[in-house]
Amino acid sequence: MDEALAVFVGIDVSKDRLDVHLRPSGEAFFVSRDGRGLDELTARLAACPVALVVIEATGGFETTVAAALAGAGLPLCVVNPRQIRDFARAMGRLAKTDALDAEVIALFAERIRPQARAVPAPEATRLAELVARRRQIIEMIGMEANRARRMPDKRLAKGLARHIAFLEKELSEIDRTIGDGIKNSPAWRETETLLKSVPGIGDVTARTLIAEVPELGSIDRQKLAALVGVAPMNRDSGMMRGHRTIVGGRTCVRNTLYMAALAAIRHNGVFKTFYDRLTTRGRPKKVAIVAVIRKLLTTLNAIVRDNTPWRIQNS
Structure with a gap:
């Protein structure tokens, strides 16, 4: 696609309507959030050289919209609302209406360009x-x-x-x-078996990952860690130097992996040794546990990517 002609679309989803903004043209319109409105939306966007459509995850209202856009073959990314809020504050965009929100989302799509990913079946x-x-x-x-x-x-x-x-x-x-x-589901059953081959990974963790991290096995470990919210982020400001924290991401997945990491430390020699090595070096226990979560997530990502169970991969 010609970069000069690329269109970036931001959609603000509410209960009854969809506010749409196109960059760089500045064109804006709205449609109803029903079958007729979705048909109109997909038809209008299909006629444009769309590079990316971004919508916020809005507690379920976006699901039908995302499915319709994906079904029309449009490149789509559903993002965490916090990312949009942080971007708007950084831009100095404090006013808030549905139309302005759609414009901010379109700007986010154009300047940040998050990776489009397939909507789950x-x-x-x-x-x-x-x-x-x-x-x-x-x-x-x-x-x-x-x-x-x-x-x-x-x-x-x-x-x-x-x-x-x-x-x-x-x-x-x-x-x-x-x-x-x-x-x-044969595909899910196979993935669940692969995930549960790791000592410390049980039904809840495996099913949470299958349901809420469809990217597992298809992206690299750095992107996956950032996606889940266990990648250390710089906090170098004022007197705070060299301090790293984890922020954002998919909280429910991170919470589930926290419990899985505790189980892995108890029952999986590889992760116990890794945890003990970090704490022996003086790392705080919580920091060591987060490191175990990252290592566990990296391991699970490789297992799904390579379609290789733990016992074979680590024999």
Whole structure:
């Protein structure tokens, strides 16, 4: 594609409409977020030399839009809203309307040029929804359990116990549905088997990675670490020199990998040795655990990429 003719598209997704902005022309329009509006949108964009379309992940409203754009063969990237907010602040764009948001997203697409990636198949999208719902139920169980511990009224405490029992039943049903989905998909079943060949990786971690990191095995370890949010970022400002932190990324995946790293440190000699070496050198335990997460993620990425189980790769 001729760089001079390339069009970068930003789309602000709301419940009822889509605000669209094209760079560098500055053309802007909106369509309804329904079948007719999506048809109009894909037709208009298909007539342009589109280099990239960027939309924000907006809690589910973007799913149908992303599927329609991907189905039309348009290069698409769904980005974390925080990236757009940080970019807008850096640009001094503090005003906020749907049309202005679309313009900022288009500017982000043109100047940052995030990598376009395929939208998951419907089955993968459903699995991601199930994994997200499982996480919500676990959070609700935790909150209700905390309330029950502080509840002096026995009658109300019994009500909380019944609700916790109900949520635990829902959790079991979701786990069963996720398991059935994995078993009925040869591709997922193979990937799950590969991931679980690593000591310390169980059902929850494997299924979370399959559902929420479709890029696993297809990008390099640096990009993957940044994607998940375990890549150390510079914080050299003022008196803060040489300090590195992890920020952004896919929080739910990072939290799952944190627990997997703890399991790997206990049950996997390779990762235990790596962790012990870091702590012996004086690294704080949390820093060492994050390093284990990165090493674990790199290992899992290579296993999926090479289609080679742990026991063979590390024999």
